[in-house]
Amino acid sequence: MSDPLVSAEGLKVWFPIKSGIVLDRHVGDVKAVDDVSLLIERGETLGLVGESGCGKSTVGRTIVRLYRPTAGRIVFDGEDITTLGETELRGTRRQMQMVFQDPFASLNPRHSIGRIVSEPIRVHGLSGSRRETHQLVRDLLGRVGLPADAASRYPHEFSGGQRQRIGLARALSVNPAFIVCDEPVSALDVSIQAQIINLLEQLQDELALTYLFIAHDLAVVRHISDRIAVMYLGGIVEVSPAEALYRQPLHPYTISLLSAVPIPDPEVERRRSRIFLTGDVPSPASPPAACRFHTRCPYVQPTRCREERPALRALENGHEVACHWAEEIHSGAITLPSSNGRR
Amino acid sequence: MAVTEPLLAVDDLWVEFWTRRGTIHAVNGISFTLAPGETLGIVGESGCGKSVTSLALLGILPRAGRVVRGGATFQGRKLIGLSDAELRRVRGKEIAMIFQDPMTSLNPVLTIGRQIRETLEAHFGMERHAANARAAELLDQVGIPGARSRLGDYPHQFSGGMRQRAMIAMALACEPKVLIADEPTTALDVTIQAQILELLRQLVAERDTALILITHDLGVVAGMCERVNVMYAGMFVETGSAAALFARPRHPYTVGLLQSVPRLDSERGRKLQPITGAPRDMLSAPSACPFAPRCRYAIDGCTHEVPALRTMEPDHDARCINPVPAATPQPAGEATR
Numbered sequence: 001m002s003d004p005l006v007s008a009e010g011l012k013v014w015f016p017i018k019s020g021i022v023l024d025r026h027v028g029d030v031k032a033v034d035d036v037s038l039l040i041e042r043g044e045t046l047g048l049v050g051e052s053g054c055g056k057s058t059v060g061r062t063i064v065r066l067y068r069p070t071a072g073r074i075v076f077d078g079e080d081i082t083t084l085g086e087t088e089l090r091g092t093r094r095q096m097q098m099v100f101q102d103p104f105a106s107l108n109p110r111h112s113i114g115r116i117v118s119e120p121i122r123v124h125g126l127s128g129s130r131r132e133t134h135q136l137v138r139d140l141l142g143r144v145g146l147p148a149d150a151a152s153r154y155p156h157e158f159s160g161g162q163r164q165r166i167g168l169a170r171a172l173s174v175n176p177a178f179i180v181c182d183e184p185v186s187a188l189d190v191s192i193q194a195q196i197i198n199l200l201e202q203l204q205d206e207l208a209l210t211y212l213f214i215a216h217d218l219a220v221v222r223h224i225s226d227r228i229a230v231m232y233l234g235g236i237v238e239v240s241p242a243e244a245l246y247r248q249p250l251h252p253y254t255i256s257l258l259s260a261v262p263i264p265d266p267e268v269e270r271r272r273s274r275i276f277l278t279g280d281v282p283s284p285a286s287p288p289a290a291c292r293f294h295t296r297c298p299y300v301q302p303t304r305c306r307e308e309r310p311a312l313r314a315l316e317n318g319h320e321v322a323c324h325w326a327e328e329i330h331s332g333a334i335t336l337p338s339s340n341g342r343r
Numbered sequence: 344m345a346v347t348e349p350l351l352a353v354d355d356l357w358v359e360f361w362t363r364r365g366t367i368h369a370v371n372g373i374s375f376t377l378a379p380g381e382t383l384g385i386v387g388e389s390g391c392g393k394s395v396t397s398l399a400l401l402g403i404l405p406r407a408g409r410v411v412r413g414g415a416t417f418q419g420r421k422l423i424g425l426s427d428a429e430l431r432r433v434r435g436k437e438i439a440m441i442f443q444d445p446m447t448s449l450n451p452v453l454t455i456g457r458q459i460r461e462t463l464e465a466h467f468g469m470e471r472h473a474a475n476a477r478a479a480e481l482l483d484q485v486g487i488p489g490a491r492s493r494l495g496d497y498p499h500q501f502s503g504g505m506r507q508r509a510m511i512a513m514a515l516a517c518e519p520k521v522l523i524a525d526e527p528t529t530a531l532d533v534t535i536q537a538q539i540l541e542l543l544r545q546l547v548a549e550r551d552t553a554l555i556l557i558t559h560d561l562g563v564v565a566g567m568c569e570r571v572n573v574m575y576a577g578m579f580v581e582t583g584s585a586a587a588l589f590a591r592p593r594h595p596y597t598v599g600l601l602q603s604v605p606r607l608d609s610e611r612g613r614k615l616q617p618i619t620g621a622p623r624d625m626l627s628a629p630s631a632c633p634f635a636p637r638c639r640y641a642i643d644g645c646t647h648e649v650p651a652l653r654t655m656e657p658d659h660d661a662r663c664i665n666p667v668p669a670a671t672p673q674p675a676g677e678a679t680r
Contacts, residue, residue, distance in 0.1 A: 051532035051533065051534065051535075052532055159621050161621065162621075189388040189389055189559070189622070190388060190559060190561075190600060190603060190604055191388060191599060191600060191603050191617065191618035191622075192617070192618075192621070193603065193604070193617075194603035194604070194615035194616065194617035194618075195617040195619075197605075197615055198614065198615055198617060216532065216533065218533070218607060219604065219605045219606055219607045220605055222605065222607065222611065223605035223611070223615070242611065243611055246607065256534060257533060257534060258607065259537075260533045260534045260536065260537035261533055261562070261607050262536075262540075262560060262562025262563045262565065262566050263562050263565065263566075263606060263607055263608055264561035264562045264564075264565045264589065264601060264604065264606065265565055265589055265606075265608075266565045266566070266585045266586055266589050267586075267589075267590070268565075268608060269562075269565050269566035274537060274541070276537060276538060276541060277534045277537075277538070278538075280502040280503075280504055280505070280535070281532075
């Protein structure tokens with residue numbers, strides 16, 4: 001735990017809500033990320049899961065400094081990049097790349113694949129002769145499993161899975177250490193998802209990459225991640241090694257989330273018990289006070305939950321949880337009200 | 344239980360789309376029956392023709408689409424080729440549909456109450472006051488808190504989950520005998536998905552409504568359906584009871600789908616086995632097994648003709664001449680059994 005590649009401390013990203021045409025008054029903030037701290041070790045994959053609007057993509061984008069955080073500190077490879085300007089960032093940016101969700105929107109339809117893939121090289125002033133660039137593009141395309149002649153073709157000629165490979169080749173072109181993968185497979189058909197997941201794993205082995213893998217699909221995240229952080233409404237509620245999180249979820253949100261994921265086996269589906277969360281996720285513009293999950297928590301207690309915000313605290317074996325009652329829930333001292341759950 | 348007469352019978356349905364690129368063969372000979380109260384799943388990836396099938400049944404294919412062969416009957420009455428007026432009596436009242444994206448399928452400039460009322464007024468000739476009361480009742484049944492006071496809300500004032508509940512209320516307004524749900528939870532978060540699926544489960548059980556659930560998610564089907572059809576390139580490639588099909592999948596495509604998704608309850612570290620290649624373009628009707636180019640089990644005969652559905656075991660058929668042996672252990676899920 002000594003020398004993480006990325007560390008974020010007390011990260012806050014608030015987006016102002018403005019009102020009025022002339023005065024543009026500041027009337028509030030969408031607290032997309034509100035006090036998030038996390039560490040990403042070299043060579044590991046940290047999975048970041050949560051439902052839409054929980055702030056997981058904002059965390060990813062802030063870590064690579066596409067957003068300037070409202071508060072907090074981001075350290076990348078020993079360097080504080082929290083307040084660096086665009087030009088100062090450029091050197092660090094080479095080390096961190098991003099792969100986006102939508103392979104249709106993230107590739108410029110007017111540029112050839114060769115130009116798309118070599119763009120970061122040019123931006124960073126790393127391009128050698130034309131021949132070298134050609135060769136590099138060819139190598140990159142080969143690395144992600146595309147034919148070399150793809151370089152002269154255009155995005156519309158490729159399927160979703162192939163476009164995601166192109167996006168990966170582009171990210172790899174500057175030889176980064178760290179890649180933020182923001183929902184990289186959720187736009188793809190199931191039979192194609194596995195191709196991209198396997199490719200990501202293979203590239204990580206070959207190139208010693210570190211990933212922040214952002215997704216809402218818990219089964220995919222579990223498959224690819226070493227450690228997993230679960231987010232709810234702008235905050236991290238649980239962090240744990242992947243296996244422990246699924247074997248022994250401690251936060252009530254994680255417990256409910258896992259129980260809601262369908263499993264393709266009618267036998268298992270019939271036998272498992274489900275926990276139903278009531279209602280919808282509250283708005284991040286006016287999140288509930290104290291524990292943000294208390295409005296939907298099936299285990300909510302009369303004391304503490306509505307009074308103080310639980311901090312993320314370490315339990316055994318690298319398992320951290322932000323719940324006042326995690327131990328009691330885990331030991332069974334606090335149980336679900338009988339109105340919830342099937343069987 | 345005695346064999347009941349099917350509520351809905353689809354017989355050798357073919358649908359084509361005429362486009363600038365040529366004819367798209369979207370559905371290539373689909374047959375199935377639906378018994379009263381039964382839950383049937385249709386699983387497949389995007390472009391396999393699963394949604395087109397349901398649109399054809401309701402007579403709401405886009406203009407370029409045409410049913411070129413085959414038909415469907417509802418309670419013994421012909422369903423395809425009906426005039427608009429005749430169809431209108433069936434659509435919504437006997438067979439209702441829920442779509443994937445509740446935002447685009449609700450009218451943004453009409454209140455939720457008005458949209459539910461419309462169905463009631465059209466099919467039952469209810470007057471406004473009674474229709475309003477019934478609409479409130481329906482919203483309440485689908486779990487919208489303070490239903491009465493929400494009737495005047497517009498769709499944008501509802502969250503995604505609530506919109507889908509409103510859609511369900513609308514679909515159930517006429518007590519249909521068949522409910523077709525096309526990817527009803529794909530646009531929703533997993534905890535909201537669980538709420539909506541549970542609601543559907545309860546409602547169809549209470550009312551004995553037959554449900555056709557169209558989805559790409561094998562997990563959703565496993566938890567909801569008694570019978571499953573797996574669709575590829577406009578054909579059912581495997582069909583059977585959910586229990587048999589998930590326990591002993593025989594068509595290489597079904598096996599491939601199951602092995603390419605990570606499962607929450609499987610052993611970690613298992614390598615995923617993707618299906619190689621990409622789905623077939625549909626510009627020609629299949630003249631051989633459409634899955635053969637991507638199939639690990641393909642043999643010579645696969646490219647000669649379209650295989651017929653063959654019985655693998657009672658209540659379990661696959662369209663394959665070289666099916667995956669039933670004994671092949673399923674790598675997924677073994678660890679937790």
